[in-house]
Amino acid sequence: MSIRAEHELHSRRRGRNLGIGLMLGAFVLLVMALTFVKITNIDFGDLPGGAIQTQESN
Structure with missing residues (x-):
């Protein structure tokens, strides 16, 4: 029994x-x-302590 080459369908499926x-x-x-x-x-x-103040208080 010989080893078969990989079918083209398998290489496309592997890429996908x-x-x-x-x-x-x-x-x-x-x-x-x-x-x-x-x-x-x-x-x-x-x-x-309000590290960043958006409005200044008067």
Whole structure:
């Protein structure tokens, strides 16, 4: 029994699967980055002492 060469259909399917896998990985990284930014976002106006004042009091 001889070893057969890979069929052309398999190489196209492998390329498609690789593309979908890379897109899925990029989406996961995007969601992780947005979550990290949202969690670590600090609103400096709410800090004690008013680090940033939008209006001056007279």
